[in-house]
Amino acid sequence: MRALARLAVTTLVVAAPLAAATLSTTANAADDPTPITVVTSDFEDGTVQGWVGRSAETLAHSTTVAHGGIGSLEVTGRTAAWQGPSLDVLDVFEKGTAYTISAWVRMASGSDDVRLSVERRTGGAAAYDQVVGNTAVNSGGWVNLTGRYTLATDVEFLRMYVETSSTTGSFYIDDVTVSYVPALPIQTDIPRVKDVVTEFPVGAAITGAEIVTEHGQLLSRHFNSVTPGNALKWDATEPNENTFTYAQADPLIAYAKANGMAIRGHTLVWHNQTPSWVFTGADGQPMTATAEDKELLLGRLENHIRNVAGHYGDDIGVWDVVNEVIDENQPDGLRRSSWYEVAGLDYIRTAFRVAREVVPDAKLFINDYNTNVPAKRDKLYNLVAQLQAEGVPIDGVGHQMHINVNWPSVAETEAMIQKFVPLGLEQQVTEMDVSIYTSNGESFPAPPADRLLKQAYVYRDMFALFRRYASEITSVTLWGLADDNTWLDTFPVTRKDAPLLFDTRLQAKSAYWGVVDPSKINPSQSPSVSPSVSVSPSVSVSPSVSVSASPSGSAGTAGCAVTYRVTGNWPGGFQGDVKIVNTGNAAIAGWSLTWQYTGGQRIAQLWNGALTQDGTAVTVTNASWNGTLAPGGSASFGFLGSWTGSNPAPAAFTLNGTTCAVP
The missing domain is CATH 3.20.20.80 (Glycosidases)
Incomplete structure (x- = not known):
């Protein structure tokens, strides 16, 4: 592998960023006790509650917008994407405890991909652990970033922080919490x-x-x-x-x-x-x-x-x-x-x-x-x-x-x-x-x-x-x-x-x-197993660009929607996901999607489709099993790529010869 991955962090447990509420992560577990909250930042007291900038950016209490109550933390004056609010948790986090970190984020204007991370230092050497990957956030509403984090090493410095992926726009955070559920002892009465x-x-x-x-x-x-x-x-x-x-x-x-x-x-x-x-x-x-x-x-x-x-x-x-x-x-x-x-x-x-x-x-x-x-x-x-x-x-x-x-x-x-x-x-x-x-x-x-x-x-x-x-x-x-x-x-x-x-x-x-x-295994239930298709592994989440199209060449009313997402970004590389939906009332029999890159991107690996790239021009055609899209049907493919300088999303797509305009 992959990993996932997969990126290279050794102390991290990633959970999904959510638009509204936190997903339940329990899978056939014993009943969970009530989580114990160790950090709460609601910004209702008129202060920044111990949060500081990672550089020269400005942090201030604000009542302009709030997720809960009337107060939030406003972050302005950023000159780099990595700059943002951070909180010292060195005396809070205990090694080996799995913490759930939750923060609500909203851009002041425009949109960007926001992520939640932890910086730790040992012997003066810094390491950065991603808790929640790139997540699309805009000025239209609050987005919840929720992830799990376990500190696995002794450290002398430990701060959690919020940053963006590309722009230096101002943003707000509110209702930040850190909690944990007391660990259950492992079962020692079952076979190894x-x-x-x-x-x-x-x-x-x-x-x-x-x-x-x-x-x-x-x-x-x-x-x-x-x-x-x-x-x-x-x-x-x-x-x-x-x-x-x-x-x-x-x-x-x-x-x-x-x-x-x-x-x-x-x-x-x-x-x-x-x-x-x-x-x-x-x-x-x-x-x-x-x-x-x-x-x-x-x-x-x-x-x-x-x-x-x-x-x-x-x-x-x-x-x-x-x-x-x-x-x-x-x-x-x-x-x-x-x-x-x-x-x-x-x-x-x-x-x-x-x-x-x-x-x-x-x-x-x-x-x-x-x-x-x-x-x-x-x-x-x-x-x-x-x-x-x-x-x-x-x-x-x-x-x-x-x-x-x-x-x-x-x-x-x-x-x-x-x-x-x-x-x-x-x-x-x-x-x-x-x-x-x-x-x-x-x-x-x-x-x-x-x-x-x-x-x-x-x-x-x-x-x-x-x-x-x-x-x-x-x-x-x-x-x-x-x-x-x-x-x-x-x-x-x-x-x-x-x-x-x-x-x-x-x-x-x-x-x-x-x-x-x-x-x-419960013998009273007999699941039926049928063939499906798997894909290759590797990493994190998020920005999306939706476009609409009306491809020609088939009887009936044709139409489509295309979503392009960068699901993981790291120095010199990224992972992407593309979804095509047939929004027309005519079936699409075989599809070919094309676009142009403007940031020097090269796709190195693609799954659930066939790839051709000539310079900046990318063409992806269907695999043998996902070429027919009934009305309302969809097909998705993913890929790993490299980039130089920047990694902008494609400005336009063409499906079966018809240009799709970005709304």
Whole structure:
């Protein structure tokens, strides 16, 4: 993966930003007690109540607008997007406690994407944890940002703050609260997962929040393998050239070693979460496919692997050396990432060669998602077979298995495993979770009982399959410990998901019993499972641009609505989501959506459609399964991209040849 993600923070639990009320995040948990509130800022006393600016901006009590009562906090005089109101919570937050932070925000004029974050410092080094990602806010009403945050390390400085994504406009905040629900003790009268599933190690992807207090107890009790979800990625370990830091990863590795747990290293090479400097040439310009740029890029790659893998040596027994290099929509099946565009297949060959030299006893894996889709599975097989024939030292294939309660079938998953058997390599399930959602249009205030039951049967059947293939499957890792910290809360859209074995209060769900003892799943309910379609993982939420269209070329009255959202933004990269709705009374049989970028954006990966990009011009056509849009029907696709300078939304869209005007 992904992560989600996925961005690189080690202490964060993200929840959905809401337009009105906070979603319930409990999934089959014991009854929650009343939350204990530790911070309240209602600005009703005529003061700023301890809030200060992060720079020279001005904070003042205001009665111009208010969410509740008559007062709010007005923030003006901002000269940078990162400037905003902050509150010292060093003496409030306790390590290991999961806090819910809620703030109401309203722009003074115009609109922007607003986010809620925490800054922490240890030894003078600052780190920034995103609690709620980019959320569209305007001057027309109040928007609630609500997220969960767990401090996992000792700090000397801790402040929560509100900032915007791009503009420096003034805004208001009001009715800020921080609360927590006292933790439940973990259940010690139920079987350990690792004691029941003995055919292979069972692991969890972790952040710093998973190794403290009850989370750490749950992790060490049930799992015997861990994957640092983000802490070993390039942006976390080498943010600046030849400046290496292991502040995020070292505590996770130390915890695993102290508890006798195997460690999967994730990941040495990925097209995402890689700093932009990696792909910047000696002339300061983006690299191109020249001999000079290729030599520089491969040199940086070798230096990175020698340092990061060498830092941990034998402590990490398995590495995802390269991650998500397959694009089944390309004739040769290879993702047109910056790695590939500059270095071709040599970046993969180099990564495995150097990793073998640095950690000769580690198992080296190639990892990807949707490997149960035949087209992708076959392209991955062909690549691995080619590299094997060349003598590239690959030991195994990783199947991410980000799936949902309706997809894939057991038969499709078994075909995935069987496909790679002739290669004689190990296979591992590296990032498994089972979403309760079957489409981007669904959102539940609490996980429905029937979805949780379906989920339990999926876990039951998948683990039964993996155990049946224990001679091929040598490890299974879940992408998270419990439902309180899952990247699926913000991907592919923002909503509370419940994809893991334990709920938000760390109590065992039916999914847990599906793995440990299926006889304890309620036998009176028999969910039907039908095929659906899954998408790839990764990160956060929000701005949207809606446009309307009247495409021609079909009988009846045609019309459409298109929503373009940037669902995650980070230095040099972003994630987006596009939804097409047929608002006419005639069916659309096959669609093609085009737009122009003006900020130097390049799409690196797209799912649920086929991509063509020529310079600034982007064209996305339907996949085989979502090309027909009945009246009122919709199709969505998502993507990961890069940007330089700025990341403005497209100004116009064209659907099947007809221009769509932005209202």
